[in-house]
Amino acid sequence: MAMRAGGRRRKWLWRWRANPLRRRDDVLEAWLVLAVWALIAVGGTLAGMFTARAAADDFAQQRAERTPVQAVLLTDSSRAASKGYQALVKVRWTQADGSTRTDKTLVDGGRKAGSTIVIWTDPQGNLTTRPPSGTDASVEAGCLGAGSALAVTGLAFGGYGAARWWLDRRRIDEWGREWDLVGPRWGHKTG
Numbered sequence: 001m002a003m004r005a006g007g008r009r010r011k012w013l014w015r016w017r018a019n020p021l022r023r024r025d026d027v028l029e030a031w032l033v034l035a036v037w038a039l040i041a042v043g044g045t046l047a048g049m050f051t052a053r054a055a056a057d058d059f060a061q062q063r064a065e066r067t068p069v070q071a072v073l074l075t076d077s078s079r080a081a082s083k084g085y086q087a088l089v090k091v092r093w094t095q096a097d098g099s100t101r102t103d104k105t106l107v108d109g110g111r112k113a114g115s116t117i118v119i120w121t122d123p124q125g126n127l128t129t130r131p132p133s134g135t136d137a138s139v140e141a142g143c144l145g146a147g148s149a150l151a152v153t154g155l156a157f158g159g160y161g162a163a164r165w166w167l168d169r170r171r172i173d174e175w176g177r178e179w180d181l182v183g184p185r186w187g188h189k190t191g
Helices: 024-065 132-184
Strands: 069-071 084-093 100-106 118-121
Touching: 024 132, 084 118
Parallel strands: none
Antiparallel strands: 069 084, 069 118, 084 100
């Protein structure tokens, strides 16, 4: 490969090639770079996929188990809550087995006692939150997967940064020891 005028020749995999100036720490650093990129590519991808799949399965289970139920407000929601806030009110609903349950939930403000709302219950008949829709669940599962992939990437880069710092400290110490041997030979004075 000819050298371009004023340019540099790029040597691929230069840290693995035989070279009298190559140190063991340089080879170790090259292997660390390779390991970090492999961890990011494989580990980040797997972590993202497994996290997204687990979240999607959990959301699907929530949609399958939770049921909407008509409930009657037993108390008025406060007028202060009518400006975009919610108020905690007592509600009553009838379960599938015919029994009646009472509990408190948040509703939009300004609602009168006796009006009906939709609440969500779990398999035991307890109040719970509305499960996410299929689209919301997909978006949230994707975000969680991307977050876990980024976490693996951050940990890999952090580990590489710590290892690189340790290798740099070793190289500096080695250079210092070598200079202690060579430096006195250069001790002539210029005048």
